[in-house]
Amino acid sequence: MTNGHVTDWRKAAGAVALLAGAALLPLLISDPARLNFLVLILMAAQMGVAWNIVGGYAGQVSLGHAVFFGIGAYTSTMLAIGLGLTPWLGWLAGGAVAVLFALAMGWPCFRLKGHYFAMATIAVAEIVQILVTNSEFLEGAVGLYLPMDRSGPAAMVFLSKLPYYYIILGLLVVTVLVAWAIERSHIGYYFRAIKDEPEAARALGVSLTRYKLIALSVSAFLTAMGGSFYAQKEMFIDPGSVLATSISIKIALVAILGGVGTLLGPVLGAAILITIEEYSRTLFGSTGSGTDMIIYAAMIILVAVFSPSGVLGLLSDLRRHLPGGGAKPKKASKSAEIRP
Amino acid sequence: MTADILLQVLVSGLLIGLIYALVAVGLTLIFGVMDIVNFAHGEFLMLGMYASFWAFALFAIDPVVALPFTALLLFAVGVIVYQTVIRRILKAPMLSQIFATFGLMILLRGLAQFFWKPDHRLIPHTLVSGNVVLGPVQFGLPQVVAALGAVGVTGALWFFLHRTRLGTALEATAIDREAATLMGIDGQKMFALAWGIGAACAGIAGGLIATFFPIFPEVGASFILIAFVVVVLGGFGSVTGAFLAGIIVGLIEVLGGFLIGPEYKTALVLSLLLIVLLVRPKGLLGKA
Amino acid sequence: MNAPHLLAVDGLGKSFDGLVANRDISFVIHAAEIVGLIGPNGAGKTTLFNCLAGFHTPTSGRIAFEGRDITGTTPEAAAALGIARTFQIVRVFQSMTALENVMVGAMLRNKRVPEARRKAEAELAFVGLTHRADSPASDLTVSEQKRLEVARALATGPKLILLDEVMAGLNPTEVREASQLVHRIHRRGIASIIVEHVMEGIMPIAHRMLVLDYGAKIADGTPAEIAENPAVIAAYLGE
Numbered sequence: 001m002t003n004g005h006v007t008d009w010r011k012a013a014g015a016v017a018l019l020a021g022a023a024l025l026p027l028l029i030s031d032p033a034r035l036n037f038l039v040l041i042l043m044a045a046q047m048g049v050a051w052n053i054v055g056g057y058a059g060q061v062s063l064g065h066a067v068f069f070g071i072g073a074y075t076s077t078m079l080a081i082g083l084g085l086t087p088w089l090g091w092l093a094g095g096a097v098a099v100l101f102a103l104a105m106g107w108p109c110f111r112l113k114g115h116y117f118a119m120a121t122i123a124v125a126e127i128v129q130i131l132v133t134n135s136e137f138l139e140g141a142v143g144l145y146l147p148m149d150r151s152g153p154a155a156m157v158f159l160s161k162l163p164y165y166y167i168i169l170g171l172l173v174v175t176v177l178v179a180w181a182i183e184r185s186h187i188g189y190y191f192r193a194i195k196d197e198p199e200a201a202r203a204l205g206v207s208l209t210r211y212k213l214i215a216l217s218v219s220a221f222l223t224a225m226g227g228s229f230y231a232q233k234e235m236f237i238d239p240g241s242v243l244a245t246s247i248s249i250k251i252a253l254v255a256i257l258g259g260v261g262t263l264l265g266p267v268l269g270a271a272i273l274i275t276i277e278e279y280s281r282t283l284f285g286s287t288g289s290g291t292d293m294i295i296y297a298a299m300i301i302l303v304a305v306f307s308p309s310g311v312l313g314l315l316s317d318l319r320r321h322l323p324g325g326g327a328k329p330k331k332a333s334k335s336a337e338i339r340p
Numbered sequence: 341m342t343a344d345i346l347l348q349v350l351v352s353g354l355l356i357g358l359i360y361a362l363v364a365v366g367l368t369l370i371f372g373v374m375d376i377v378n379f380a381h382g383e384f385l386m387l388g389m390y391a392s393f394w395a396f397a398l399f400a401i402d403p404v405v406a407l408p409f410t411a412l413l414l415f416a417v418g419v420i421v422y423q424t425v426i427r428r429i430l431k432a433p434m435l436s437q438i439f440a441t442f443g444l445m446i447l448l449r450g451l452a453q454f455f456w457k458p459d460h461r462l463i464p465h466t467l468v469s470g471n472v473v474l475g476p477v478q479f480g481l482p483q484v485v486a487a488l489g490a491v492g493v494t495g496a497l498w499f500f501l502h503r504t505r506l507g508t509a510l511e512a513t514a515i516d517r518e519a520a521t522l523m524g525i526d527g528q529k530m531f532a533l534a535w536g537i538g539a540a541c542a543g544i545a546g547g548l549i550a551t552f553f554p555i556f557p558e559v560g561a562s563f564i565l566i567a568f569v570v571v572v573l574g575g576f577g578s579v580t581g582a583f584l585a586g587i588i589v590g591l592i593e594v595l596g597g598f599l600i601g602p603e604y605k606t607a608l609v610l611s612l613l614l615i616v617l618l619v620r621p622k623g624l625l626g627k628a
Numbered sequence: 629m630n631a632p633h634l635l636a637v638d639g640l641g642k643s644f645d646g647l648v649a650n651r652d653i654s655f656v657i658h659a660a661e662i663v664g665l666i667g668p669n670g671a672g673k674t675t676l677f678n679c680l681a682g683f684h685t686p687t688s689g690r691i692a693f694e695g696r697d698i699t700g701t702t703p704e705a706a707a708a709l710g711i712a713r714t715f716q717i718v719r720v721f722q723s724m725t726a727l728e729n730v731m732v733g734a735m736l737r738n739k740r741v742p743e744a745r746r747k748a749e750a751e752l753a754f755v756g757l758t759h760r761a762d763s764p765a766s767d768l769t770v771s772e773q774k775r776l777e778v779a780r781a782l783a784t785g786p787k788l789i790l791l792d793e794v795m796a797g798l799n800p801t802e803v804r805e806a807s808q809l810v811h812r813i814h815r816r817g818i819a820s821i822i823v824e825h826v827m828e829g830i831m832p833i834a835h836r837m838l839v840l841d842y843g844a845k846i847a848d849g850t851p852a853e854i855a856e857n858p859a860v861i862a863a864y865l866g867e
Contacts, residue, residue, distance in 0.1 A: 192728075197719040200715065290453030300442070301444060304440035304443060305428045
């Protein structure tokens with residue numbers, strides 16, 4: 001064997017160190033605003049890692065992930081309000097609903113390739129946002145408040161920010177582990193095959209629909225969990241805060257920026273994105289008057305043009321090319337071969 | 341009475357549908373020529389609207405008079421975008437292509453928000469303000485002019501693509517890029533042209549819409565999705581298909597809004613997208 | 629009754645919007661047979677491959693594999709039954725290493741990663757690419773990529789492999805190696821249909837040749853018979 005085992009060990013050690021650092025970090029930070037900032041990063045990272053499963057590994061770019069986020073938030077909140085169900089179970093219920101929805105929307109939408117799939121996902125998210133906004137059952141545009149009378153671990157309502165920090169850290173770890181398990185199993189190989197050359201993947205017995213649906217479902221489940229967490233943390237949700245297009249965009253941006261199809265790229269992307277957002281807010285006032293958008297849009301375009309694999313890819317490219325990069329491969333042209 | 345209302349609804353649907361067609365035509369053209377979806381197309385429209393607004397606010401030039409300038413300006417924007425960004429990602433993985441135009445969309449929105457504030461703006465009075473009363477039906481003159489403009493531009497584009505040398509070359513590139521290159525057509529030039537014309541169409545649409553619609557940085561979002569439905573329904577890359585589909589979408593939107601409730605009209609149109617995908621994925625006049 | 633043929637094609641036709649690409653093609657393939665499929669450009673060879681591998685649904689006719697009707701099946705189902713293919717224009721998974729490419733093929737029969745890796749290593753060795761196992765597939769030369777596609781197809785455990793121009797663009801030494809590779813595939817009991825323009829590569833090793841012209845089969849026989857068939861000569865010289 002090659003040095004695979006050594007790098008595996010090094011990676012495992014790195015992961016443990018990273019995790020220990022993240023777990024101890026709140027001990028150094030007492031300022032609730034700073035802690036909240038970290039929570040925001042972890043939330044964005046969790047959503048980005050979840051998005052990456054379908055958008056990065058399987059290459060099916062969804063720009064409508066807010067729909068899963070919203071489904072999670074609304075399901076757990078409605079169950080808490082209506083049945084007094086603990087969010088711990090509500091999360092799973094939200095995930096389940098999101099999976100059902102993913103299967104229903106994936107069926108027609110996966111007939112579309114690439115660009116058009118992305119567009120269709122925006123349309124689906126938009127439809128759901130409109131329907132929820134006009135739904136009396138879900139209190140429409142008014143939004144929903146979580147019951148304030150309950151608090152403590154069972155209701156997942158806490159006065160301090162600290163428990164939220166550990167909950168979202170845990171959720172992020174679970175999400176990363178799921179992504180990692182997929183990456184290493186045959187499913188991960190199939191996802192990359194579908195992303196690279198769908199026709200060739202089919203010729204090797206890979207059912208595109210089946211594996212795309214798996215990718216979307218897993219991603220939807222995890223994104224819904226993120227939505228439920230958001231609802232617990234804010235205690236209030238409305239269509240604008242959990243179903244808006246801007247959330248879909250942010251989820252995708254985190255992964256794109258950090259590194260599409262890499263395990264921890266989205267975490268890096270989240271740290272960059274949230275930092276830009278917060279700084280532009282302090283520099284330019286409440287909504288940042290668009291500067292955060294300008295900065296990260298410029299970064300996205302640069303990443304798309306110069307380094308399709310994101311900031312993480314850029315770093316590893318640099319590392320690989322420094323010792324003197326290999327010969328460029330002859331690129332075979334790809335034309336439509338399945339035609340006469 | 342009900343017949344009058346129905347007629348009114350149908351005419352409104354036709355008018356808005358023609359405008360949708362105009363927005364979609366540019367999108368479908370760019371897609372047809374180079375298989376790239378321009379996510380920033382709605383932002384081209386937004387730029388067209390702001391160009392009209394500033395022409396009016398700063399120089400008191402009416403949006404209708406400013407149309408040729410708006411078109412030229414957006415043509416330039418389209419070509420610049422092509423030359424600076426799109427040209428570099430032609431052979432890049434599909435993900436990069438999506439992210440590039442998607443990033444462009446966010447960038448243009450952000451710039452508009454930064455320079456022109458997120459406020460809604462209106463052009464208070466234009467040459468075409470007012471209403472037209474025709475027997476029992478009544479509609480806004482701006483909408484009529486916009487619809488006529490849409491017909492004119494789409495017609496001109498069709499003529500260009502099918503009856504002129506340059507247009508035929510563009511069409512040939514759309515059908516078979518490699519064959520066109522072998523015939524001595526400069527693919528790069530054609531792509532730039534497609535982006536220029538596509539953006540100019542969006543610009544004209546913006547100029548026309550600005551006569552009756554509020555102008556704000558995210559205005560493109562409300563049109564791009566509908567334009568996308570129109571492109572899918574009409575068949576990817578088909579200008580004629582987009583024209584017909586635009587009218588159908590307009591009618592469905594207005595009729596649906598009338599029957600079910602205006603708050604659901606966009607949802608209805610977007611559901612149409614999913615239905616088309618299930619029933620006839622290649623659209624009305626699509627080839628593949 | 630005899631055992632069913634490995635592949636039996638009966639009256640197969642395929643047209644695209646009125647344009648006929650295949651018309652009334654019938655032939656059979658026996659187990660472990662090496663069959664060359666030749667014909668002038670545009671004769672419909674790739675279309676026929678696409679029909680056999682489930683990428684196209686034939687407009688008319690029947691395809692039976694081991695006695696089972698598979699007309700209009702999907703590519704993934706065809707692969708599961710034991711029909712593997714390569715592509716005329718290579719379609720390797722660019723973001724993976726050579727080994728990982730082959731692993732994707734091996735996973736059809738065994739989803740477990742370590743086993744798929746062992747199988748893939750064996751197939752890479754079979755096509756002589758062991759030294760490239762850990763290289764990104766995109767770094768391989770075109771001729772290496774073609775062999776990689778063969779390894780990937782073999783890893784799916786096929787009974788029939790469709791090879792689309794694996795010898796095109798190779799130098800004489802490489803052509804000889806490719807011929808030997810086809811022969812070794814035959815010795816594993818796997819039948820192959822080979823679309824090829826390189827006659828000196830295919831004629832010596834094929835048991836039988838099928839010739840297409842304008843979408844129809846014009847000849848079916850041993851390489852020696854084909855070489856003297858007037859219809860074939862006319863098709864190749866008549867252009």
